[in-house]
Amino acid sequence: MTWHWWHVALSWVAVLGGFALLALMISARARAAQKRLARLEGSDR
Secondary structure (H helix, E strand, O other): OOHHHHHHHHHHHHHHHHHHHHHHHHHHHHHHHHHHHHHHHHHOO
16 A cells, blocks of 8 residues: 555544544533433423
């Protein structure tokens, strides 16, 4: 495998890893928001 293709492969790994990390962060933030909303709704009753 030439240097060019190593660079291409590593770039794809970095991009896909970045998107996976963003998806995990969004998921964790959504869960936290859902818990916070449930706690706020429970305080009214």
